[in-house]
Amino acid sequence: MTTSPPGCRPETPKDQKPRLRADAQRNRDRLAAVAAEAFSENGSGASLEDIARRAGVGIGTLYRHFPTREHLVEVVYRRELELLSIAADELSHREASDKALEEWMHRFVSYMATKRGMASSLKLLVTSNSCMFTDGAALLRNALNDLLQKAVADGTVRSDMETEDVLHALSSIYSIPDTPEWRKRAHRLIDLLMDGLRRPKLG
Incomplete structure (x- = not known):
């Protein structure tokens, strides 16, 4: 059973909007x-x-x-996180475990690009809907954790790295200066991160 984080009120039938x-x-x-x-x-x-x-x-x-713009931003933010979660499941069934992890992290760059574009509105939403960010962070962590643990179990990536370590490294992409080259730099950092995560092949 899923529980809401402390301070977050679970949605009730009264809160739910009529079906469109x-x-x-x-x-x-x-x-x-x-x-x-x-x-x-x-x-x-x-x-x-x-x-x-x-x-x-x-x-x-x-x-x-x-x-309002913030209503749209909230829906887009949730949508992008849900797509990342769905992608993690699809990739894990379609690709080798390390390839699935790598491809998912490259898709993470697109999520970051959208998030950067909504930064000012997201700041306004922090105080009015903190549960959205708590729930989003949990969804993101779970998706990455599933991919990482499968790769660890297969022996294709190192076992001494925790999900939080990798997530922190990924989140640092957000701090890359906003220049025309930032996406290319972000993808290069993903490649560098994967080189560090992969276990060297023997023989």
Whole structure:
């Protein structure tokens, strides 16, 4: 049974919103997907009007789903973490354990790009919805831990590294200066991290 972190109130039926019509749900999902791309590409300069246009809807439709920029950012933030969690499961079933871990960490760079683009709004959400970040951190840690432990069990990566160590190293990507080259540098750091994690092949 999943329990909420201290201070976080679990969602009740009263909190849950009515189910959307299929077309409305498609619009909402499309807006969230396009917004993630826009925040990743343009950072804080991404406009809601441009997001609506790229999603093929009017700005009024966007505001009906997301009354403020922070409402949209919250949905995008949760979506990106859920996609990382899903990716961890899919990769673990499709790739060798060390390759799955490596590919997931490269996808982590895309998550970081979107997060950097939403930084100012996320700061506003820290005080109003701290549980969102607590839940998000747990989801991220669990995804990485599953991949790392499978690679350890297979003997493809070192066993003396803890999940928190790797997560801390990954999170340091966020501090890379925001230049046109930052993504390339981030992916190089992932390669360097994997070189340090892999166990050398014998013989």
